[in-house]
Amino acid sequence: MSIRLTNIAKTFGRSMALEPLDLDIADGELVGLLGPSGSGKTTLLRIIAGLEQADRTPGRAIHFGERDVTNVHVRDRRIGFVFQHYALFRHMSVFDNVAFGLTALPRRSRPSTGEIRARVNRLLEMVRLEEFAKRYPAQLSGGQQQRVSLARALALKPDVLLLDEPFGALDAKVRQDLRRWLRHLHDELGFTSVFVTHDQEEALELSDRVVVMSNGRIEQIDDPDTLYRQPANRFVFEFLGDVNRLEGSVRDGELTCGDARLSVELPDGPQELLMRPHELKLLEQPSAHARLPVTVTAASPVGAEVRVELVADWLPEPWLATLRHADFERLGIKRGQRLFVEPRRWHRFGEAATRGEQTAIVS
């Protein structure tokens, strides 16, 4: 079921948690709301759920498909909500937790006890917790509790599943498993999902589309690939990954900063260029259009790549470069070694520019 938000805003006291915004989510889509804390993402999710009321702005509306739910109470919105810290009923067994929504139905629409039992068992099977039906929440691990909370949210077959930082409190490995599992479940059952996260990796990996938010505003809505390659503004660019910054002044097509220089096709004046760690190439000699001398302060292999930390007296803060192991070994990189950086490409966000400007340097 699609979700359509029109002119939704929220103020808490005097502070504006959400500036008026519109958002369209297609039927069956998995959308991530990504932003730092205080960006309004959780508030937005809770407004979709009905746990929070949007301000009475003119024309505000929330539609689930064709159904106008703007003034519909949470309990009648037919949503599934997964809470950040699971919010399981602590005095109920896993079975009773999952069955709660079914047993709380008014008598005339409530399934028979046998049917409830069958449905709950099916759900527990789906989240792979059949043997834990009689346990209490406190006797389960974080990942198991989160799965119970998912099964509970899905028991009433909601059209819309909303998840508030669903994997935030779990360790990295469990998180990875659950992410994949959720993606699988989403594709299989075909509900529309919206989840909140502050982890860009999680948002990029899990979502069909990502909504990047900051300070109560939507900064960009795009699929993960476009988002990463064509960030709409500097905030999005910086939030989605590590950034190396080069500040200097341009004269006659050359940017200088201390004893560093780089050929650029930019008008004269002060400029700031941004580069991703993987866009930096390390060389033993300066190239024709880049002479950026740096010293290695640390090198650590992380998975498929090596992260190298670089300093120079013309850099206010150290740079980070990621290299393939092969390049790392070829250069024989050691701490204290002096090298030269050549950017493969760089990004620039002007005051007025809406889309970032990118330049690839062909060497």
Add this chain to the structure above:
Amino acid sequence: MQRIGDAPRTRRLLVGLAIVLSVLFLLLPLVAIFAQALAEGMAVFWNNLSDDYTLAAIGLTLLVAALTIPVNLVFGVFLAWLVTRFSFPGRRLLQTFIDIPFAVSPVVAGLIYLLLYGSNGWIGSWLDEYDIQLMFAWPGIVLVTIFVTCPFVARELIPLMQAQGAREEEAAVTLGASGFTIFRRVTLPNIKWALLYGVILTNARAVGEFGAVSVVSGSIRGETNTLPLHVELLYQDYNTVGAFTAAALLALIALFTLAAKAGLEWRATRREQFR
């Protein structure tokens, strides 16, 4: 290095002192009550107990407790729910108001009620026109007892409900549960031990309240005399054994309450260990 109190002599001295003081100030008086009550034998004890006025006092005391507990139970739950689940202007002020009965001396509470509801009082004179008399009658005793004991339940629940937060209730409402279902199946099971504890405290105080009740009761034997007031009356009549018999009864109720409280606390710690 030695920690404070580690020296065997210090420890023995402190433990000994604690035991001596407990026996002297707590246990001995308690034993004395029962000793006095039974000083002239079982027959006299039973005789005193089955005295009409004593029976009436017991009945009135139980009536007051029986009316006070449900009122404060509902009031306390309602107040705790209000204060912990909603935010509204004046919420903090309300939380401070709850403590007024703790802060005010019971005698003062009794006098205030007398001023307000007595036949010359602001509300009392109006009620008098309809022939309703609250003061110097059992309704007045119930009223002041409710006043004196009203913080007990709410005070027990508020910190607990604050710590537990509203997440489980939010989860229940997203699952389509009605307000009553949420209260019955989510909120109540989470607060039941604290609630019971609050009720025990309320009961103990309702049964034993003297100051506020003595102001508004008028101590009419057989009519507005509660057990604590009865003890005083008998003592003033130089009926020491009778006074101590009634006192023993109160002490017995207190002991029973303490046992129930200890039982609940034991259960609560056991549940925590299990978690």
